[in-house]
Amino acid sequence: MEQQCDCLTENLTEQDAYNTLHKVIVDYDRQPGNLIQILHMAQAIFGYLPEPVQRFICTEMNLSVSEVSGVVSFYSYFTTQPRGRHTIQVCLGTACYVRGGKKVLEGIKEALKIDVGETTEDRRFSLEVKRCIGACGLAPAVMIDGTVHKRVNPNKLQDMLNQYK
Ligand code: FES
Incomplete structure (x- = not known):
């Protein structure tokens, strides 16, 4: 984690x-x-x-x-960019990918106006991609600060993000 x-x-x-x-x-x-x-x-x-x-x-x-x-x-765990208070990890493993993971990722990128590997200007979020976070049966999944969000609805991303200040 x-x-x-x-x-x-x-x-x-x-x-x-x-x-x-x-x-x-x-x-x-x-x-x-x-x-x-x-x-x-x-x-x-x-x-x-x-x-x-x-x-x-x-x-x-x-x-x-x-x-x-x-x-x-x-080493990928070293970063030269400032990190956000919250780290979003969108799963793009096979199960999540085929069940809408890409759409979730695009929606989050659009909502936060950042790309993968970047941090929002207000340092609230950093965005990453993962290849399976162990919740394949409940795809598409997103992990934020270690909490797994299951069956993420691409149309309700703002509700999920609003939980993190
Ligand atoms: S592929 Fe996404 S949780 Fe396993």
């Missing part, structure tokens, strides 16, 4: 966030072998991994920009 958690970021100023990341890097002995764990922590602290954060890690660990950005772009 990929759920967005802002608990580490909530009350941090930007300087606090960089100080915390500095401590993390020191705790991990600035070892290149610990880069993935450090990136995980950086994403937990900042919510995402924008270029300035990646550059900070490069400098602190004495790594090249391409070494860090290569790891960030390789």
Whole structure:
């Protein structure tokens, strides 16, 4: 379950966030072998991994920009874009696809005016696609923040979205 958690970021100023990341890097002995764990922590602290954060890690660990950005772009769970408060995962596995999953996805894209992989301007929602979320018998299914919405009606998407502020 990929759920967005802002608990580490909530009350941090930007300087606090960089100080915390500095401590993390020191705790991990600035070892290149610990880069993935450090990136995980950086994403937990900042919510995402924008270029300035990646550059900070490069400098602190004495790594090249391409070494860090290569790891960030390789793993899909790292994101360089800010995330929304809620993560919508539309299932496009076979069962959902044949039972209207595509229409659900198009409806959500239209309602939120974003594409897959994007976040709404107000940072309310991020949109992703999944290949089965284990509710095939109740397709089409959509998961929002870990809650599965079953037999989603493409004509009633706004009701579903309105539950998330
Ligand atoms: S294919 Fe959508 S839940 Fe399994």
